[in-house]
Amino acid sequence: MDEAFDSDLLRGSLDLMVLGVLADGPKYGYSLQQSLRTASYGRIDPKAGTLYPLLHRLEDDGLIRAKWDTSTGRKRKWYELTAAGKKRLKHQAHEWYAYADILRRLLEPVVAPPQPA
Amino acid sequence: MDEAFDSDLLRGSLDLMVLGVLADGPKYGYSLQQSLRTASYGRIDPKAGTLYPLLHRLEDDGLIRAKWDTSTGRKRKWYELTAAGKKRLKHQAHEWYAYADILRRLLEPVVAPPQPA
DNA sequence: TCCCATGCATCGCCACGCCATATATGACGG
C-alpha cells in the first residue's frame, strides 16, 4: 500500500487544495482534513498542526471567511471562500497547471507516464 | 510576461527536475541551471545558492557522481546519474505523476484546465 | 582595460509542514 507523499510536495500546493475543496461548499477544519484524505486515497493527510495555522493564514489574507457554529456541543468553525479566495483559486490553479505541464514535458522523455493515452 | 513560479512549488520537485535533466546526459551546475530555465520558458530558474547545495546533497546521497574538468581555464564540475540516481528518478517521477493526478482531479471540477482534450 | 557572463561555493533568513502537547465534548462499550 502506498503511503503519504513527501511533505515537501505539499509546499506550494496545499493552499490550493484547501481552496479547491472549499469551492465545493463550506467546510470546517476537521471535515476539510477528511475531504483531502479521501480525495487523495489517503495519500494526502495534512496534520492538524499544519491545517489550522494554514486556515488562519488564509483568513488573514481575506481568502476565506470563518463562522463559529456553537449550536451544538461540538464547536465547529466553518470556512467558506470569499470573492478574493475564488479569484486566487483560479489563478493558483492555472499556475499549477502550467507548472505541472512543464514538469511533465521534462519527464516524459525519460520516464514514461502511467497511462499515456 | 509571466514571471517565476512561487518558490514553494519547487520544494519537493526540484530534485526531480535536476535528475530528469541529467538523464539526458552529464551536465555541470551552471549549464544545468540554463537547461532548467530554457526547458521552462524562463519560469523555473533556481538560484546558485539553491542549485549548488542541492547538487551536493544529491551527491552525498549517491544519486549523482561528480567529476572536475580542469582541462580548460574554466573549472567545471560535471555531474552524471548513478544507478541509484536513475532508480530514484523513476520512483520520484511516478510519485509526481500520482500527486499531480490527484490534484488535477481535485481541481478539474472547480477550475477548468487549459486544454481539456 | 574594464566590465560582464561564466562558474563554483557558503551563510543567514524565512516560510511552512511536522510532531508534541493542550483542552473539551460526544459516543460507545463494558
Add this chain to the structure above:
DNA sequence: CCGTCATATATGGCGTGGCGATGCATGGGA
C-alpha cells in the same frame, strides 16, 4: 457509570530547503 476513543480546535518548537547576499576567479568582447 466510567473509561477510552473519535471529534474538534489551537499553539509552540524543530527541521528543511529555496532565496538573497556575498565572495572569488577566469574568459571574452567592447
